[in-house]
Amino acid sequence: MTFTARYPGHCHADCGDTIEPGDTVEYVDDQLVHEGYTPAPVVERAPRPICLECFTETAVNGACSCAS
Numbered sequence: 001m002t003f004t005a006r007y008p009g010h011c012h013a014d015c016g017d018t019i020e021p022g023d024t025v026e027y028v029d030d031q032l033v034h035e036g037y038t039p040a041p042v043v044e045r046a047p048r049p050i051c052l053e054c055f056t057e058t059a060v061n062g063a064c065s066c067a068s
Helices: none
Strands: 002-004 024-028 031-034
């Protein structure tokens, strides 16, 4: 169901435009997009290794929460 936007906002599609008051918009999968567009796919990242001492996910540089 489409409707006219009353407030500015961010379009969750790959159109690159912002939503301006007066634009025709709709909700697709709970994300606001311009009429006729679909939301951009969510890119999931692969999990990083877990430190066996402090049980936290290691950072990209290999650091964790250990004091050592």
